[in-house]
Amino acid sequence: MSLVRRNSGFFPSFLDSMAREDWFGGLERFSDTMPAVNIKEQDKAFTLELAAPGLKKEDFKIELDKDVLTVSAEVSEDSKTEVDGKYNRREFKYASFMREFTLPKTIDKDQINATYTDGVLHVTLPKLETALPAPKRLVEIA
Template sequence: MTLVKRNPDSSFPSLFDNFFSRDWMDWNSLNYSNTNTTLPAVNVREDDHEFTIEVAAPGMKRNDFNISLDNNQLTISSEIKREDESKNGKYSRKEFSYQSFQRSFRLPVDLIDGDKIAAKYDEGILSIHLPKKEEAKPKPSRMISIK
């Protein structure tokens, strides 16, 4: 069973309304982790002016991420290799780790202004702001005069 939220007051389809019913989120080929680790959690929010995708990625740095937009597909990826080695007399310790992930979202062509997408990383949260095109923003109601 597919749950689909509909907003009868809006004449434009909502990316958030169709979050689970659209094919823009393909778990088989677009979202994966090379290291069989958990993919970062993602929140998708919508207001009148933009969509915001928030990726929970504590302990990472701003330069650890790659974000690309190609043919209306937004891809967030990261690849981190870390090594730590210490030697103390007879003992030595070497630890290394490797993490990578990729999450992709197919964006609706008619809603998002791809030239104005912006991202920031703050306190473990990567926020990607996807501004709506002017024609997709809700218009205030107005009175129509009768002639």
């Protein structure tokens, strides 16, 4: 069984394609704020790898509601340079994303864990014992 990925973006695909074509002269693509995800299946677990460099583990929020795993992050920063009480330069930075994954019934939801290392969030989704592949066995002939 495979994981089903759901993007919860606010822009329909038409607006997304408009942004990709750079119609507004230098407009950043909406999809650039959505981290890339690798989904790897192993014998005992699935692993999600989200590329999110520059964040801290405190920036992430991982929620499980029924069979939907939601991974989100929100970062805001206000940096400014003042000269004689007037703004010489002031930049606001705000970034957020939310990704949703519909989990198969074979996931052990109580054992899900996550780590953040070198700009990649690793979410491990262990499989239930009943979903693990059965070892080979020899069938005796009666």
